[in-house]
Amino acid sequence: MVGAPQEGGWLFWRLLACGRRSGGRQRQVLLFLVCVCVWQSGAERLRYSVAEEMERDSFVGNIAEELGVAPSQLSARKARVVSEGKEQLFRLDPSSGVLTVKDSLDREEICPQSATCTLYFKIFLENPLQLMRGEVEVRDVNDNSPVFPAKETVLKIPETESLGSRFPLESAHDRDVGINGLQNYSLEANPHFSVALGTKKDGKKYAELVLERHLDREEHRELNLLLTATDGGSPPRSGTARIRIIVVDANDNKPVFGRDVYEVRVAENSPPGQLVVRVVATDPDEGSYGEVSYAFTETAEKTRQLFVLNPETGEIRVAGNLDFEEAKSHEMIVTATDGGSLSAHCKVEVEVLDVNDNAPEIAVTSVSASIAEDAPPRSVVALLSVRDRDSGENGRTECWIDGDLPFSLTPTFENYYEVRTTAALDRERRAEYNISVRARDWGRRRLSSREVISVQISDVNDNPPEFSREVYTLWVVENNSPMVRVGSVSARDADAGSNARVTYRVSGEEGEERPCVSVNSASGEVYVVRALDYEEVRALEVSVVAADGGSPSLSAQAVVRVVVRDENDNAPVVLHPSPESRVWWGEVVPRGSPSGYLVGKVVAVDADAGQNAWLSYEVWKATEPGLFRVRLHSGEVRTARAVSERDASRQRLVVLVRDRGQPPRSATATLGIALVDGFSDARWRGGEDEAAAAAPGSGSDSEGPLTLYLIASLACVSALLVATGVAAVVAKVRGARSESLPTFPAAVSESTAGSLPRSYVYDICFAGGSVNSEFRFLRPLLPCFPAGLPPGPGEQRSSVCSQEATNLGEEGDWAAQARAPLSEDPGPRAAGAACAGNQGMELNVSSDQNPWLTPQ
Numbered sequence: 087m088v089g090a091p092q093e094g095g096w097l098f099w100r101l102l103a104c105g106r107r108s109g110g111r112q113r114q115v116l117l118f119l120v121c122v123c124v125w126q127s128g129a130e131r132l133r134y135s136v137a138e139e140m141e142r143d144s145f146v147g148n149i150a151e152e153l154g155v156a157p158s159q160l161s162a163r164k165a166r167v168v169s170e171g172k173e174q175l176f177r178l179d180p181s182s183g184v185l186t187v188k189d190s191l192d193r194e195e196i197c198p199q200s201a202t203c204t205l206y207f208k209i210f211l212e213n214p215l216q217l218m219r220g221e222v223e224v225r226d227v228n229d230n231s232p233v234f235p236a237k238e239t240v241l242k243i244p245e246t247e248s249l250g251s252r253f254p255l256e257s258a259h260d261r262d263v264g265i266n267g268l269q270n271y272s273l274e275a276n277p278h279f280s281v282a283l284g285t286k287k288d289g290k291k292y293a294e295l296v297l298e299r300h301l302d303r304e305e306h307r308e309l310n311l312l313l314t315a316t317d318g319g320s321p322p323r324s325g326t327a328r329i330r331i332i333v334v335d336a337n338d339n340k341p342v343f344g345r346d347v348y349e350v351r352v353a354e355n356s357p358p359g360q361l362v363v364r365v366v367a368t369d370p371d372e373g374s375y376g377e378v379s380y381a382f383t384e385t386a387e388k389t390r391q392l393f394v395l396n397p398e399t400g401e402i403r404v405a406g407n408l409d410f411e412e413a414k415s416h417e418m419i420v421t422a423t424d425g426g427s428l429s430a431h432c433k434v435e436v437e438v439l440d441v442n443d444n445a446p447e448i449a450v451t452s453v454s455a456s457i458a459e460d461a462p463p464r465s466v467v468a469l470l471s472v473r474d475r476d477s478g479e480n481g482r483t484e485c486w487i488d489g490d491l492p493f494s495l496t497p498t499f500e501n502y503y504e505v506r507t508t509a510a511l512d513r514e515r516r517a518e519y520n521i522s523v524r525a526r527d528w529g530r531r532r533l534s535s536r537e538v539i540s541v542q543i544s545d546v547n548d549n550p551p552e553f554s555r556e557v558y559t560l561w562v563v564e565n566n567s568p569m570v571r572v573g574s575v576s577a578r579d580a581d582a583g584s585n586a587r588v589t590y591r592v593s594g595e596e597g598e599e600r601p602c603v604s605v606n607s608a609s610g611e612v613y614v615v616r617a618l619d620y621e622e623v624r625a626l627e628v629s630v631v632a633a634d635g636g637s638p639s640l641s642a643q644a645v646v647r648v649v650v651r652d653e654n655d656n657a658p659v660v661l662h663p664s665p666e667s668r669v670w671w672g673e674v675v676p677r678g679s680p681s682g683y684l685v686g687k688v689v690a691v692d693a694d695a696g697q698n699a700w701l702s703y704e705v706w707k708a709t710e711p712g713l714f715r716v717r718l719h720s721g722e723v724r725t726a727r728a729v730s731e732r733d734a735s736r737q738r739l740v741v742l743v744r745d746r747g748q749p750p751r752s753a754t755a756t757l758g759i760a761l762v763d764g765f766s767d768a769r770w771r772g773g774e775d776e777a778a779a780a781a782p783g784s785g786s787d788s789e790g791p792l793t794l795y796l797i798a799s800l801a802c803v804s805a806l807l808v809a810t811g812v813a814a815v816v817a818k819v820r821g822a823r824s825e826s827l828p829t830f831p832a833a834v835s836e837s838t839a840g841s842l843p844r845s846y847v848y849d850i851c852f853a854g855g856s857v858n859s860e861f862r863f864l865r866p867l868l869p870c871f872p873a874g875l876p877p878g879p880g881e882q883r884s885s886v887c888s889q890e891a892t893n894l895g896e897e898g899d900w901a902a903q904a905r906a907p908l909s910e911d912p913g914p915r916a917a918g919a920a921c922a923g924n925q926g927m928e929l930n931v932s933s934d935q936n937p938w939l940t941p942q
Contacts, residue, residue, distance in 0.1 A: 132220035134185070138193040138203075138227050143186045146176065146222060149209060150183025153218070157183040163211040168451060170206045176222070178209065193224045194261040201263050201289075210452060215466060217502070228266035228319025232258035234327035235387070239313075241295070241329060242427030245303045246336040252282065253295040254384055254419065254431060258315035258325050265318040274312035279331075281313065286417075292384065295329065303333040337426030341367035341378045348434040354410040355441045358403075362393060365400040367422030367430055374425025383431070384419035393436070395420065402434060410440040411475045442480040442529025447473050448537035451502070456542040459513040467493065468505040468539050472525045480529040488522040488536075495523070505539065513543040514580040547585040547636025551577040553644040558630075560612060563651045564620040569604075574611045575644060577632035584635040593629035593643060603628045603648055612646055620652040621693050654747025656693040658701055660755040663688070675737075677763045679729045685714060688721040688755045690743045698747035706742035706754060709734060714759070716741050723757060735761045 134147045149165070150157045161180040169175045175196075177188045197203035203224040208217055235256050243253065260268040271293035273281040278299045284292050293313065309331040316324040343365060350363045369376045380400045382390060393416070394405040400420070416436040423429040453468035474481040485503055487493055492509040505521060519541045526534035553575065560573040579586040590605045603626060604613050610632075618626075626648040633641035663672045663686075673686040692699040703721040708714060710733060715726040723739065737759040744752040 132209075132218065133223070134220065135223040135225060136187065136191065137225045138191050139229055140187060140190060142189050143177070146185040146187060148183055149178065149185050153183075155183075157181055160211070163213050163216075165209060165211050168208050168210060170208075175205060176207055191224050193226050193263075194230065196224065198261070210469075212452075215452075215469065215504075217499075226263050226266050228262055228317060228321075228323060230261040230266075231323035232260040232268050232315035232317055232325035234258045234313075234315065234325055236327065238328045238330055240332065242332045242334045243297070243301060244334045244337050244426065244428060245301045246338075247297055247301065249297055249300065251297045253297075255281075255293045255295055255313060255329065256327070257290065257292045257384060258327070259386075260315075260317050260323075260325075262317060262319065267317055268315055269318040269322075270316045272314045272316065274314075276309065276311055278306075278309060279311060288417075301333045306333060308332050332427070334427045337371065337375050337424065337428045339369055339371045339375070339424075340426075340428030341369045341422040341424050341430040343367045343420075343422060343430055343432040346432055348432060349437070350434070351437045351439055352404065352408065353439045353441050354408040355443050356404045356408060358405055358407075360404045362402045362404060362436060363434060365402070365420050365422075365432055365434065367400070367432070369422075369424040369428070371424060371426065375428070377425045378422045381421050381423070382418055383421045385417075388413070389416045389418055392416065393418065408438050410438045410477070411444065414438055440477050440480060442476055442527060442531050442533055444475040444480075445533040445535040446483045446485075446525035446527055447475070448485075448523055448525050448535055449473070450537060450539060453539055454541065456544040457507070457511070458544045458546055459511045460546045460548070461507060461511060463507050463509055465507045466504050467507060467541055468521075469498075469502065470505065470523065470537070470539075471500075471502045473501055474525075474527050476527065476529065480527055482528040483525050484528070485523065485525045488524055491519060491521060493519070493521055493541075511543050513545050513582065514549060517543050517582070519543070545582040545585050547581055547634065547638070547640060549580040549585075550640035551579045551588045551632040551634055551642045553577045553632060553642060555644065557645045557647060558612075559647045559649060561649050561651055562614050562618065564618050564653045565655060566614055566617055568616050569613050572612050572614055572648060574609065575605065575630050575632075575646060576610055577642060577644070579634045581634065581636065587635040588632050589635070591631050591633070593631045601628050602626055603646060605630055605646075612648075614648065618650050620650045620695065621656070623650055625649045652695040652698050654694055654698040654745065654749070654751060656698075657751035658690045658692045658743040658745055658753040660743060660753055661689040661691060663755055663757055665755070672757055673723075673759045674762050675725070675729060675759055677729050677731060677733070677761050679725055681725055681727050683725040683729070685723040685725060685759060686757060687723065688716070688741045688743065688757070690721065690753065690755065692745050694745065694747065698745055700746045702744050702746070704742050704744070705739065707738075707740035709737045709739070713737065714739055729761055731763075733761055737761060 132147070132149070132152055136144065136146055150160055157180070160178075160183050165178060165180050165183075167174075167176050167178040167185065175188055175191065177186050178184075179186070193203045196205070203226070205222045205224060207220050207222065209220065210217055239256055241253055243251075255271075258268055258271075260266075268291055271281050271283060271291070273279060273295075278297065278301060280296045280298050282294045282296050284294060286292060293315075295311075311329040311331065312326055313329055314324055314326050316322050344367075348363050348365060352360070352362050356362075365380065367378050367380070369378050379397045380395055381397060382395055392404065392406040392408060393402050395402050395418075400422070402418070402420075415438060418434040418436070420432050420434055421429050422432075449471045451469045451471060454466075457465060457467055472483050472485050474483050483501070485495055487495055487505075492507055492511060493505055494508045496504045496506055498504055505523070521539040521541060523537045523539060524534055525537075526532055554577070558573065558575050562570065562572045575590065577588050577590070579588050588610075589607045590610045591607060592601055592603060592605055594601065600615075602615055602618065602623075604615050605611070606613070610630075612630075628646050628648075629643050630646050631641050631643050633639045675683065675685055688703055690701055690703075692701060701721075702718050703716045704718065705711075705714065705716050712726055713729070713733060714723055714737070716723055721741070721743070723741070739757045739759060741755045741757065742752055743755060744750050
């Protein structure tokens with residue numbers, strides 16, 4: 087093994103020493119430059135030498151020592167060896183830097199027709215990319231003996247052959263070269279022939295048999311000689327062939343060729359059967375001695391397979407596939423023999439012309455499995471080489487990349503190219519590139535080849551998740567079960583792998599109240615974690631965050647709005663008449679009222695919404711069916727016919743209030759209606775009966791004494807009330823005699839009590855418990871001023887009647903309150919009613935609507 091870098095270093099220092107001894111400065115500079123050039127030229131290639139037939143994994147050289155690097159650096163930089171050609175002949179151990187043969191090398195198989203056998207290889211280093219070239223010379227070993235094409239050669243020589251005549255013999259073939267190749271021929275000792283050696287143009291030796299003594303057929307009809315071929319190896323090897331010489335009777339003339347040498351040219355793409363040349367030999371003899379036949383002699387077996395000779399016509403035609411790259415020329419010896427066994431010889435030299443029949447070969451030496459999408463431009467993706475086996479312009483190539491791709495080819499050295507990126511890559515737009523590299527030669531019929539390099543683009547987390555919508559509106563029915571699924575959210579991430587794995591969560595800071603909505607982190611399904619009430623919460627809004635699994639993680643937000651649907655879970659609630667009232671009557675209807683007379687109005691509400699809160703009213707029970715009717719949607723109670731004297735004075739009407747939910751819910755309202763004729767005792771007896779019914783344990787036996795007590799108490803209180811009222815009025819009149827009375831406003835007669843219009847409103851003042859009393863409508867001594875009127879000088883913000891009622895309330899507690907609730911808003915009554923005390927009831931009568939009730 088010989089290392090070229092060591093030879094260059096020795097030469098460098100020898101030349102530098104010579105320059106110093108010369109003493110001239112200019113000469114030193116010149117010698118220094120020459121030394122640098124020699125050093126660089128010597129360092130360009132590593133040269134080694136091995137003998138053929140070495141065992142597998144035999145040592146070739148130590149790359150680490152030649153390069154001056156540690157073996158660990160070779161392993162870290164992924165050093166590898168690539169042989170030129172289709173077969174890898176060497177192996178490099180990166181851990182030790184030792185170069186070995188992969189299999190046993192046979193020089194005769196690798197370089198069959200070459201005197202020297204040199205194998206070229208390249209060593210590739212990564213990070214950074216570096217290439218070192220080297221060559222290994224395979225030394226020949228004398229492992230092959232000379233071999234003759236035939237074990238026996240038959241020669242027919244006429245007895246008249248002159249002395250010194252030469253007869254070519256079949257040459258032995260030795261696959262070894264140089265000194266180990268064929269060197270000498272020797273002939274077995276005999277008195278008639280000797281052997282003469284000759285050398286061909288290609289340096290191969292051949293033997294000719296030389297006639298040294300005349301033949302005598304009568305003495306020897308046949309001679310057997312042993313020809314030995316010997317090579318120059320140590321120890322030498324040899325091969326033998328037997329020569330059988332048949333002495334032929336005299337034949338005066340032998341065939342004669344028109345030319346000794348035929349030189350022809352044929353294209354390598356010539357088809358089988360194409361005529362190459364025709365050799366012609368003539369013999370002036372007649373008969374069988376003048377008939378000439380042709381045959382190949384002294385021709386290599388490979389050549390015999392490529393060409394065929396017609397033994398009768400002498401035509402040589404193509405028989406196989408010619409290949410300029412394998413053999414540029416072929417040499418054949420043609421022997422013409424007549425019927426008398428006389429022969430002549432000529433040489434045919436065929437030159438094979440190169441044709442552009444080989445397309446360029448693209449070999450990918452190194453390629454990256456993947457490249458990150460954020461790789462900068464000019465990043466190396468692959469390394470490839472282009473080679474064309476043709477010669478001249480047919481072997482000149484050009485290379486490019488098909489299509490509009492963000493890659494380019496950059497030539498490096500010799501026929502190697504780098505594939506580099508030209509722009510930024512985006513995996514979301516394209517995750518894989520199939521780079522089509524084309525190479526084309528410069529021949530007349532230009533040939534091209536194509537190689538596809540697949541490059542995967544690895545993902546980088548550069549895309550946040552994207553929701554399909556900014557706002558998701560989901561619906562849930564109230565009174566839902568906990569953890570009910572109401573829908574889902576979906577976000578898509580354009581990245582791949584873990585960068586595209588999206589997880590969901592509800593946005594919120596630590597310590598905040600836990601929301602009513604939760605999201606499945608993997609699927610995005612939205613759940614309501616507890617039951618909702620439409621009457622409390624109509625809608626919920628939360629922010630949902632979608633985050634990917636990249637590092638760092640990217641996220642996006644969307645709003646989830648959960649709308650609560652109403653369910654018919656609330657029954658109607660009756661506001662008027664109040665269900666807590668204990669008085670049986672609430673409305674007063676005069677007898678003789680016409681059909682359609684407004685009695686009252688049922689007021690109800692429903693806490694639900696939509697059609698669940700749409701209420702309808704209908705008569706459910708009535709004392710006299712057909713006397714009253716209820717409007718379906720307003721709840722107004724009107725007479726269905728005229729009220730007659732035959733109708734009972736006490737009417738009880740049950741109104742059913744129903745919503746439109748599924749299933750519907752309902753409630754009932756009970757109206758007590760008094761049919762009065764001048765406000766007869768029926769009204770009051772009804773009140774007494776109702777009060778008596780409300781008192782637990784009361785019986786018919788105790789009603790008599792109780793009535794007497796009540797009458798006596800009422801008489802006393804009435805007398806006291808009249809006296810006090812007269813005194814108060816007299817005092818008031820005297821104090822305000824000099825002052826004018828205020829003007830009555832138009833709204834004095836109006837009252838908000840009850841559910842009837844103002845023209846039908848009655849305010850009745852009476853003592854609870856009066857049963858047999860007959861009340862008459864007396865003109866007040868003084869008008870009852872509403873408290874809402876502006877007071878005069880020295881007046882208080884209260885009416886005279888209210889003052890009297892107050893005085894009455896202070897002096898006696900003889901009666902219990904028995905006031906029918908005509909309205910749920912007592913404010914206006916307390917402010918403007920003349921008799922607003924807790925001890926009495928009011929009846930305001932509008933005389934324009936009820937002419938039979940006129941004040942006296």
